[in-house]
Amino acid sequence: MTSNTPNIDEAGVTDHLTDVAVVGSGLAGMVAAVDAARAGAAVTLIEARTAVGGRARSERHDGFVVNQGAHALYRTGAALPILADLGVRWTGRRPRVLGSGWLAGGRRSSMARLAPIGGTRGLAALVRAATSGREVERSRGRNMADWLAEQPERARPALWALIRTATYQADMDGSDAHAILTQFRRGARGVYYLDGGWQTLVDGLAKVVDAEGVRRLEAKASAVRPVDGRWAVDVPGGSVVASSVVLATGGPTDAERLLGDLSPTVSRWARVAEPVKASTLEVLLSAKPKRRPGAYAVDEPVYNVDAAATCRVAPDGGALVHCLFYEPDRHPDLDPRARMEAALDVWQPGWRDRVVDVVERKRMVVAHDRPRLAPAADLPSVVVPDLDGVFLAGDAITTHGLLADAAVSSGREAGRAAARHCAVRPQPDRATTG
Numbered sequence: 001m002t003s004n005t006p007n008i009d010e011a012g013v014t015d016h017l018t019d020v021a022v023v024g025s026g027l028a029g030m031v032a033a034v035d036a037a038r039a040g041a042a043v044t045l046i047e048a049r050t051a052v053g054g055r056a057r058s059e060r061h062d063g064f065v066v067n068q069g070a071h072a073l074y075r076t077g078a079a080l081p082i083l084a085d086l087g088v089r090w091t092g093r094r095p096r097v098l099g100s101g102w103l104a105g106g107r108r109s110s111m112a113r114l115a116p117i118g119g120t121r122g123l124a125a126l127v128r129a130a131t132s133g134r135e136v137e138r139s140r141g142r143n144m145a146d147w148l149a150e151q152p153e154r155a156r157p158a159l160w161a162l163i164r165t166a167t168y169q170a171d172m173d174g175s176d177a178h179a180i181l182t183q184f185r186r187g188a189r190g191v192y193y194l195d196g197g198w199q200t201l202v203d204g205l206a207k208v209v210d211a212e213g214v215r216r217l218e219a220k221a222s223a224v225r226p227v228d229g230r231w232a233v234d235v236p237g238g239s240v241v242a243s244s245v246v247l248a249t250g251g252p253t254d255a256e257r258l259l260g261d262l263s264p265t266v267s268r269w270a271r272v273a274e275p276v277k278a279s280t281l282e283v284l285l286s287a288k289p290k291r292r293p294g295a296y297a298v299d300e301p302v303y304n305v306d307a308a309a310t311c312r313v314a315p316d317g318g319a320l321v322h323c324l325f326y327e328p329d330r331h332p333d334l335d336p337r338a339r340m341e342a343a344l345d346v347w348q349p350g351w352r353d354r355v356v357d358v359v360e361r362k363r364m365v366v367a368h369d370r371p372r373l374a375p376a377a378d379l380p381s382v383v384v385p386d387l388d389g390v391f392l393a394g395d396a397i398t399t400h401g402l403l404a405d406a407a408v409s410s411g412r413e414a415g416r417a418a419a420r421h422c423a424v425r426p427q428p429d430r431a432t433t434g
């Protein structure tokens with residue numbers, strides 16, 4: 001394979017030739033870059049921002065480590081073993097989900113009052129039934145909204161709240177019940193909140209990227225186009241020419257922005273994708289709140305959880321409450337910030353007196369697509385069938401799981417496929433690389 005040799009062309013711009021160009025260095029792009037490099041390819045990783053990590057990055061505020069919304073690593077998801085295989089280390093603990101509280105009608109509620117399902121024990125039985133291998137299998141090919149409508153009426157509000165937390169979806173209509181229940185099953189088997197936030201994963205992956213000799217380029221790619229049987233990724237002042245390209249910039253819409261109309265398939269994926277979004281408030285408190293760890297609302301798409309009750313993300317004695325409002329675009333009648341604050345007023349009275357800072361994020365893309373009931377050809381995949389040597393990675397690839405599991409797992413497949421693709425191509429004429 002080729003070496004990453006920089007070249008100054010006649011116009012004075014920096015071009016270089018590589019085997020694999022990976023665009024985007026979130027979790028998906030970094031995993032793709034490492035796996036392509038481990039397969040023997042020369043890799044250039046192009047990132048528009050100064051910092052790598054994308055949506056998995058955390059920020060530091062007054063001694064707190066703040067993820068971009070509550071971030072849980074699924075114990076039985078695809079990401080965990082891949083990160084371990086790459087040598088990314090982390091520590092963390094599992095939150096007590098069933099110890100959380102419930103809100104209904106703008107008031108605190110108990111499981112018993114909320115629905116006669118036998119309290120926490122009854123709830124655990126419901127979750128077991130919904131996530132049993134038989135039930136998950138039985139749900140194949142079904143619309144999740146229909147599945148939910150068939151559950152006993154008394155169980156629906158709590159099930160909806162729990163499934164929403166595992167998928168970030170507040171609207172299940174048109175979603176593949178098998179994928180949703182599989183994710184719910186993963187949630188029921190436990191998640192980890194990470195000490196030091198998800199920045200730990202980002203830093204760990206960045207270290208492996210460097211150790212594998214991946215060349216990092218801080219530049220915003222503006223287009224990807226074919227050139228002499230290869231792919232040119234245009235960046236300010238030049239282009240990176242590669243035998244294969246991994247687009248890990250988010251979802252199919254971002255990929256289409258780079259490809260223009262080169263791929264009717266990617267354009268179709270971009271048209272039919274239905275991103276999952278959330279508005280969030282990160283509430284940094286100087287003292288532990290009254291009640292821990294968090295609360296589910298059952299009649300509006302709201303949840304809050306004190307991550308500091310589980311992992312090290314706040315200074316001693318402090319708390320970091322993640323508040324979520326799921327799918328704001330599907331609830332245009334509700335004011336997300338007002339609803340999140342109202343839920344906190346009920347669950348954590350007095351929180352306003354202890355605020356160190358509040359970080360608000362509106363309509364964040366949690367996942368660039370949801371697991372839709374659609375023909376396979378309408379679901380984004382790693383291989384772009386009409387572009388030889390172009391691969392996609394990210395959380396839109398729901399056939400790899402949901403959320404970061406999809407990003408990491410599709411990143412692995414894309415990186416390996418991109419390396420395989422350039423290994424079977426004729427090698428470029430090194431004389432042109434200067």
Ligand SMILES: Cc1cc2nc3c(=O)[nH]c(=O)nc-3n(C[C@H](O)[C@H](O)[C@H](O)COP(=O)(O)OP(=O)(O)OC[C@H]3O[C@@H](n4cnc5c(N)ncnc54)[C@H](O)[C@@H]3O)c2cc1C
Nearest residue numbers: 024026027028048054055069071072221249394403404407
């Ligand atoms: C509020 C919220 C809560 C979440 N909770 C969870 C959770 O509990 N569990 C879970 O598993 N997942 C969760 N997620 C999802 C998880 O964060 C994402 O699935 C994952 O981080 C996506 O990684 P990615 O690499 O695919 O995309 P991104 O992180 O979006 O990375 C894309 C990268 O590409 C770069 N880029 C874009 N365009 C260009 C360009 N033209 N040129 C160069 N670079 C470019 C961007 O700057 C970015 O760094 C949550 C997300 C949000 C927003």
